[in-house]
Amino acid sequence: MPGSVITVRRDQAETLLARIYLWEIVKGCVITARHFWRNLIGYMIGRRRTFVVNWPEEKVGYSPAFRGMPVLVQMENGAERCVACGLCEKACPTDCITIFPEEVGDGIQRRPKVFDIAIDRCMFCGLCEEACPEEAIVMSRRVEVASITKEGCLWHKEDLLTPASELPIRLGHIRNGYDRSPN
Amino acid sequence: MPKGTTVLSAALDAGIHVPHYCFHPKLSIDGSCRMCLVHVEKAPKLQISCNTAATDGMVVKTDTPAVLEARKGVMELLLVNHPLDCPICDQAGECKLQEFAFQHGRGYGRTEDVRRKAPKRTEIGPRVVFDQERCILCRRCVRFTAEISGTRELAVLNMGDRSFISTYPGQPLDNPYSINTADICPVGALLSTEFHHKLRVWFLNETPGVCTSCSRGCNVNVGGYKDRVWRLTPRRNDAVNDTWMCDHGRLNIDYVNDERRARGAALRTATDGFEELPFALAIRRLADWVAEVKAQHGPQSVAVVASPQLTNEEAFLLRRLVRDVWGTSMLAVPVPMGEGDDFLVRPEKAANGRGFADLDVPGASLDQVLDECTAGRVKLLYVIGSEMLSVAGEARVRRALSGVERVVNHDILPTTISDHASLVIGGCTWAEKSGTYTNFEGRVQAIRAAISPPGGNLTEGEVFARLIASHGGASEHFDADRVLRAIAASVPAYGSVTPEAVQPGGVATGDAAQPAA
Ligand code: SF4
Ligand code: SF4
Numbered sequence: 262m263p264g265s266v267i268t269v270r271r272d273q274a275e276t277l278l279a280r281i282y283l284w285e286i287v288k289g290c291v292i293t294a295r296h297f298w299r300n301l302i303g304y305m306i307g308r309r310r311t312f313v314v315n316w317p318e319e320k321v322g323y324s325p326a327f328r329g330m331p332v333l334v335q336m337e338n339g340a341e342r343c344v345a346c347g348l349c350e351k352a353c354p355t356d357c358i359t360i361f362p363e364e365v366g367d368g369i370q371r372r373p374k375v376f377d378i379a380i381d382r383c384m385f386c387g388l389c390e391e392a393c394p395e396e397a398i399v400m401s402r403r404v405e406v407a408s409i410t411k412e413g414c415l416w417h418k419e420d421l422l423t424p425a426s427e428l429p430i431r432l433g434h435i436r437n438g439y440d441r442s443p444n
Numbered sequence: 445m446p447k448g449t450t451v452l453s454a455a456l457d458a459g460i461h462v463p464h465y466c467f468h469p470k471l472s473i474d475g476s477c478r479m480c481l482v483h484v485e486k487a488p489k490l491q492i493s494c495n496t497a498a499t500d501g502m503v504v505k506t507d508t509p510a511v512l513e514a515r516k517g518v519m520e521l522l523l524v525n526h527p528l529d530c531p532i533c534d535q536a537g538e539c540k541l542q543e544f545a546f547q548h549g550r551g552y553g554r555t556e557d558v559r560r561k562a563p564k565r566t567e568i569g570p571r572v573v574f575d576q577e578r579c580i581l582c583r584r585c586v587r588f589t590a591e592i593s594g595t596r597e598l599a600v601l602n603m604g605d606r607s608f609i610s611t612y613p614g615q616p617l618d619n620p621y622s623i624n625t626a627d628i629c630p631v632g633a634l635l636s637t638e639f640h641h642k643l644r645v646w647f648l649n650e651t652p653g654v655c656t657s658c659s660r661g662c663n664v665n666v667g668g669y670k671d672r673v674w675r676l677t678p679r680r681n682d683a684v685n686d687t688w689m690c691d692h693g694r695l696n697i698d699y700v701n702d703e704r705r706a707r708g709a710a711l712r713t714a715t716d717g718f719e720e721l722p723f724a725l726a727i728r729r730l731a732d733w734v735a736e737v738k739a740q741h742g743p744q745s746v747a748v749v750a751s752p753q754l755t756n757e758e759a760f761l762l763r764r765l766v767r768d769v770w771g772t773s774m775l776a777v778p779v780p781m782g783e784g785d786d787f788l789v790r791p792e793k794a795a796n797g798r799g800f801a802d803l804d805v806p807g808a809s810l811d812q813v814l815d816e817c818t819a820g821r822v823k824l825l826y827v828i829g830s831e832m833l834s835v836a837g838e839a840r841v842r843r844a845l846s847g848v849e850r851v852v853n854h855d856i857l858p859t860t861i862s863d864h865a866s867l868v869i870g871g872c873t874w875a876e877k878s879g880t881y882t883n884f885e886g887r888v889q890a891i892r893a894a895i896s897p898p899g900g901n902l903t904e905g906e907v908f909a910r911l912i913a914s915h916g917g918a919s920e921h922f923d924a925d926r927v928l929r930a931i932a933a934s935v936p937a938y939g940s941v942t943p944e945a946v947q948p949g950g951v952a953t954g955d956a957a958q959p960a961a
């Protein structure tokens with residue numbers, strides 16, 4: 262790709278001003294203050310030029326690669342896709358997933374009786390999603406999951422279940438990413 | 445190397461890895477899986493090492509290109525019709541098919557044909573389920589029922605690629621050793637119904653231990669996870685149980701995980717309720733009561749009934765506490781008796797009756813103690829465990845207990861005895877403590893704590909040690925290894941039994957130490 266080449270000179274002698282250092286600090290403060298005032302005035306007159314999102318009133322769209330908290334994919338019949346194979350539990354570096362399986366129906370298939378994620382320990386790394394052979398646990402776009410109690414941080418199966426129809430972007434993304442397409 | 449040793453056994457003994465399915469050290473040779481192919485010099489073709497006798501000067505190569513390619517081929521054939529079941533297969537994690545596919549397989553499939561369908565769940569016995577799709581027809585299970593259990597329930601029906609494992613009509617796989625077939629099945633075709641879809645095996649913390657359901661003391665691995673015991677599996681010990689154990693012993697773990705387990709200690713209140721109190725106070729209280737009763741009525745008015753499930757170390761301390769410190773000979777150790785068989789199961793339904801006898805712990809019979817109780821001459825009865833209920837019967841025990849002023853119950857579950865107790869102390873099971881048991885023929889074998897006790901219960905040994913301390917004895921924490929050294933120093937028959945020597949296979953004492961005739 263053609264473009265202009267900028268050569269950076271790293272051996273430039275430091276000027277006296279730079280060595281005094283105080284001046285550099287003043288320069289930094291000025292830049293920060295300039296952004297602050299620009300932003301504030303822009304906000305008041307309704308013409309913002311710096312990229313600031315007034316969360317939580319405003320939100321931005323995330324890219325498909327964005328990883329929020331892991332959730333369990335719910336099929337159309339309401340059941341979880343998860344078969345409680347325990348691979349995510351094993352892959353999780355923070356050990357925050359706890360699964361106890363149980364038999365379903367004919368005694369051949371299985372599902373999680375307990376599926377808990379201690380979301381305060383989860384670091385949204387996505388290794389559980391990568392380990393899952395069933396596309397049953399995926400990284401959602403949910404990040405606002407703070408709680409002030411320990412119990413509030415423990416998400417159970419019912420809390421984690423999310424209809425597949427709400428997760429098309431991420432499901433499409435991992436199908437490409439992990440090459441899970443049928444052929 | 446004894447004559448007749450096969451190439452495979454010789455290689456395995458020398459620590460050389462040769463993949464194999466149908467070979468099992470305790471079963472006859474089958475030669476059906478073809479996984480163990482090796483290159484034998486001067487032989488025209490690859491040989492199956494499990495059925496080739498090793499001879500002097502023989503040159504065997506296990507990693508020539510031809511061997512590796514042959515293994516890939518065998519794996520490919522085994523996997524052609526194998527379901528992609530690993531995520532829902534209980535064997536995953538300890539499956540030889542997974543392991544060898546990973547180590548020796550091609551890594552990808554070359555067929556696109558639809559895989560063969562077969563019944564996914566047949567209850568071929570009350571305790572074993574069978575998934576025909578996963579079976580690789582190694583015939584280990586068939587040979588087990590023919591050679592070990594002798595019950596011959598299983599057979600291969602049909603021929604060629606239609607063959608499958610089945611029971612004979614009307615003859616379910618229900619022998620008392622049936623779950624061993626699930627252990628030896630190298631894949632997830634035979635599985636224990638009890639453990640089915642319970643837990644991933646890689647989460648289990650397998651602690652070497654000993655089964656306590658009879659005095660054989662089969663060596664086991666105790667699968668613990670999150671303070672529960674999930675399963676027992678036999679551990680090989682050729683001097684005790686080879687690689688087997690009975691179904692009853694394997695499944696007899698529910699009481700360990702019981703919700704009703706006694707936690708902490710509790711004292712009966714004036715209003716007939718119970719009030720929790722710290723262990724230290726409960727021990728203090730028991731010591732005070734004993735001193736009081738002894739002062740008023742003499743030492744023989746204190747009686748103890750102990751459980752033969754206590755370890756040797758605990759038995760040794762109990763003897764010191766009761767016979768030396770409390771000075772009473774009223775110490776009974778009832779051993780429940782039941783049916784035995786001519787293979788593993790022994791009639792003594794407790795782990796350590798022999799250890800108690802070797803250490804000379806019992807000072808009276810259960811009959812004597814109960815008679816003294818009924819006659820009102822026992823003022824304080826300290827009951828550890830509940831074996832006397834099954835040995836003497838509920839009615840007789842109840843009659844005896846109502847003749848005693850103070851009953852102290854040290855047990856794991858509520859029983860008739862705790863209904864009569866003035867003081868209840870929560871105990872520990874074998875899964876929660878370390879020590880040794882002596883099996884019926886005098887082999888001393890070690891157990892190690894696999895899980896932590898419920899409610900912070902102290903082990904029985906710790907309680908005995910603290911009781912000895914509260915009567916002015918040396919105050920030290922219970923340390924099973926140290927007590928075992930003390931036993932070795934003071935009991936001649938146990939002179940060679942040290943903590944180092946009992947791991948992992950046990951030490952033979954008494955008649956077990958005599959060479960077999
Ligand atoms: S995102 Fe990472 S830390 Fe969170 S549950 Fe999954 S594997 Fe564990
Ligand atoms: S890896 Fe997937 S299928 Fe397996 S337990 Fe986790 S979520 Fe369920």
Ligand code: SF4
Pocket residue numbers: 526527528529530531533534535536537539540541542578631632633
């Ligand atoms: S038998 Fe082994 S390879 Fe087959 S599904 Fe079970 S774990 Fe996987």
Ligand code: SF4
Pocket residue numbers: 578579580581582583584585586609628629630631633634
């Ligand atoms: S059920 Fe298991 S042990 Fe029996 S033949 Fe099949 S794979 Fe072998």
Ligand code: FES
Pocket residue numbers: 463464465466467474475476477478479480481492493494495
């Ligand atoms: S182990 Fe040798 S043929 Fe199966």
